[in-house]
Amino acid sequence: MMNRKASYYKSVVIGGSAGSFSIVSKILAGIKSDFRYPIIVCLHRLKHIRSGLLEGINLKSNLPVLEPFDKDNMEAGKVYLAPSNYHLFVEFDSTFSLSTEEVHNHSRPSIDYTFSSASTSFREKVIGIILTGANKDGATGMHEIHKKKGYTIVQDPLTCDVDTMPKAALQLFTPDQILSPDGIIEFLNNL
């Protein structure tokens, strides 16, 4: 990290399944309010719960959290939550595209899709973080970030309620770091 310039990264992408809500909340509550990258969060949602997920996450977050509209620009210091029932893609010009195509790994939004589009568009300038989850969605996306030389962090399976997601990622490649939620917060605050 040492020799990478200020504002090197274009975004941080975080993925987890429905159960990772409390971890994401914790991370966003712990992150400093002057954080200078956009954060994209893709969480699996329980079907047919018209959730207060956005409200819930916003409650404690130090950064504003919003569900992007199609072709919105991403801005530093904002958190973008993938809207329910849409896949969220990152485009080359730092805008978002939405899609309603078929579920992937039983999921829409799919973490793989968001992650792999971020790695296609930003190549090494992306930080991928995969959290606790009960599904392998996200592992392939993380692997792609890794292959394009982005920075990868997997939540320590020992700190996960359900470790299927992190373990699926660890089976595919060796990430730059394996961290606890507190470790992730510290890492982000030192970027």
Next chain:
Amino acid sequence: MGNLTFKTYLEELKKHTPYNFCEYSDNSIQRRIDKVLKDHKMTLEDLLHLTRTDEAFVENLVDEITVNTTELFRNMETWEHLYTKVFPNLKSKKNINIWHAGCSTGQEVYSNLILFNELGLLDKVKVVATDINQKVISNAKKAEYLYSAHQSSIQDYNEFIKKYNSNAHTFEHYCDMEKNTDKFVFKDFLKKKVGYMRHDLVSQDIPFYQKFDVIFCRNVLIYFNPELQMRIVRKFFDKLYDGGVLILGNHEALHGFFKTRFIRSGMVYTKSSTFQFKYK
């Protein structure tokens, strides 16, 4: 040809066929093409060869590239808004012209017709529905669907309509259930209201002379890049009466110039007449 990219492929597709996907959103069109390559176990070079030589293959390709997912009463809150706030304003009109652009397999069209019938306005309604994909247009015409795939939307509709009118027809009034199968088909009095047509928003002019009171274009523009979106929205703007409405999908927005030419309420964008139009 070793370094053929999906962009140059799209240029070739445009040159050799009526189809132009060059200005679709990069990431999603690229992934759709990758999916085609994977499904057919072919290279981009193979794909290009077939594109140049095999017309039937190209038609099938359009079906594979386009995203046709749809639902009955998709995003119920939008339909609720239309039923309570928007459509009742059309009562005084002699005719109500409606266009569904990118109608896919027709669920959106029949959802809408049901609401107009519930408002007692079905007789005034003239509906056209278009899509680039010939296959989905044929299916929309058939109006035949699987009950199990639509069950939860049907329940949502029945709950919604009873909330506003305890004498309302339930969904079952509008279709015939096929005995011993999972299929249902919409009744003729709805089906015959719709003129379906294959039409490409990108490379063809709008094929209608009349203007519209309501244009649905939901979850179609998300597949286009911002410049293309703008060009298509301009066409819609020109084809709407003053006070007419454009209905977009749940997380779509108008950007740039047209943001100021429509008044937004939820996903419903009302064309503001040039006379009323003032900067605040």
